[in-house]
Amino acid sequence: MWIAKKKAITAILGDLDNSFSVLPKFMAALSSSNSMLLEWQYDPFPDPKDASFHSVFWVFQQSIAGFPHCRPVIIVDTINLSGKYPGKLLVAAGFDAENKIFPLSFAIITEGSLSADTWRWFFACIRKKVTQREGICLITSPDPDIVTVVKERECQWAQHRFCLRHMCLKFYEVFHNNLMTEFVYKAGSTKYVSKFVKYLKKIEKMNLEARKWLDKIPPHQLALAYDDGGMRFGIMKTNTIFGTYGFINKSLDLPIPTCILLIFDHLAEIFKSQRGRLGESPNGRDLYSKYVMDFFEEWKEASRTHDVLPLDQRGNKFQVTEVRKTRFVVHRSDRVCTCRIWQLFKSPCSHVLAVCRRLNIDHLQYSTESSLAVYAADFNPLPGVSDWPEASQVPRLFPPGSCQISAQPSKVIGGQKRSNTGKNKGPKR
Known part of the structure; x- marks a missing residue:
């Protein structure tokens, strides 16, 4: 079955070399059917109608619409593409209320090692095309190039943390x-x-x-x-990305459009399955994710053995003692518990729930936003090959490194040529 699938894909998208010329049209089809946003990099030939592929960034509108309902956290990691044309798959992802990885954006880079310029381009694409949210935590590897880039003024939209x-x-x-x-x-x-x-x-x-x-x-x-x-x-950690998109390693001998198609199918299935599952509340009335409710139930049971002692007259500060005589202090107005779970995980611990029980307060007032809106958008099927639109703004692409006219070729970024000096030359394509 796998061999038959490879033959079918090759018949549609071409082999590894020919697939690069199909890639712009394939991405245009995804863009027209699913409102996908793109950013290209390619090395132009003397004839401006042709170029060699360098990299492409893409994000679906469905992910853009869902991310405002996720936690303000973005993790970034890479997956090696070690086929005939080695490169990297760059993945940015968030987390929904179920603490499940939420797909955001992707890029395929035809470089064996990533430079500061590559990371600068990738983070700029995220900021420009994916989200303008403030107070985002960006979790990455401690790569020196990444550290250099996130310290720059253009990257001050995120608080940086290491995986x-x-x-x-x-x-x-x-x-x-x-x-x-x-x-x-x-x-x-x-x-x-x-x-x-x-x-x-x-x-x-x-x-x-x-x-x-x-x-x-x-x-x-x-x-x-x-x-x-x-x-x-x-x-x-960010290695959940590798666990989620590790299936790309199985398609290293297939064209780049195939890798992108596999990701598209994966995203469409995630949105469909999560939307169906979240729409079926266990008791028909829960407004909060199962992930949160499970924690509440676990901590609610533990809280029954806690002793609560008020420490002020306003009902704001409490000492909570566990069975093993360990004492913690809860500050309700500051949303602080000395066990640190409330501050670090943004969800009340058993000590907070014990205080809620003492004051006869509904502990669900501290719950997270409903996660239904995260997966609200639908993915549309990819049109048949005969219905794929022409990608008129992208030149005909050849494999990476083909017919380079110099040792340091200029790049076309976002459809605009940029020389090695950084000055723009020529019209937008």
């Missing part, structure tokens, strides 16, 4: 010690500053240079305990 998994991998590459790497992970994932300090002291005893290496990293970018304001919403 803990990528940090651990980078740490291991330097020090090659499994136990110290495990301590780095535990230090980054704990909710408490005291435990963070404890693990760093353990690392310091084992290797002073490793501790100095970690001290160079701003704590708020690495550790959950220092995530002031709960910008991360408890999200520490």
Whole structure:
């Protein structure tokens, strides 16, 4: 069946080399049928009608419409494309109220390694085409090029945090010690500053240079305990992207349009299945996601064993004692609990629910926005090949590196030629 599918795809989209000439028309078909937004990069030939493919960014309007109802968090990661034309698939994603990954935007880059210019272009596309929300937390690998770009004025729309998994991998590459790497992970994932300090002291005893290496990293970018304001919403890793879109690795010997088609089918199925599931509330009246309700039920049960002692006359500050005699303080007006769950995960803990029970307050007043609107938009089927529109604003594309006229060719970005000096030349295509 897989061989038959490959033959069918090749018959429609061409082989690896010929598929590049089909790509603009294929993307135009997706744009016309599903209001997809695009940004191209290609290396022009002396004849302006032809160019070699360099990269393409795309985002569907369905994702743009759904993201305002997601958490203000964007994770970014890459997937290697190691076929005949090596490159990278760049993926940006959010999280819905169920804490499930929400697809945002994609780009295919024909570069073995990513440069600061590539990341600058990718983040600019996200800001220009995907979202203008403020207060977004951007979680990425600690790649030096990314760090350089997010510090620039154009990227100040996001608060930058590091993926803990990528940090651990980078740490291991330097020090090659499994136990110290495990301590780095535990230090980054704990909710408490005291435990963070404890693990760093353990690392310091084992290797002073490793501790100095970690001290160079701003704590708020690495550790959950220092995530002031709960910008991360408890999200520490970006490797969920690889788990979600790892199927691309199975199509490395297929044309780039096929990779994009597989992603399109995946997105259409996600929106359809999530919309159907979220529309079927377990009891017909829940306004909140199952993810939130499950936490409420778990913490509500635990809260029954907590003792609550008011600490002020206004009913704002409470001491909550667990069965094991551990004490926590809840500040209702500030939405703070000393267990730090409320601040870091933006959802009330069992101590808050115990206070709600004491005051006879509905704990669901602290719940999140309904997630139905996230997946409200429909995806339309891709038209038949005979109905694909012409991509008149994009030249005929050839495989990457074809007939380059110089060692440093100019780029066409967003349909506009840009020389190596950065000055615009020539009309928009």
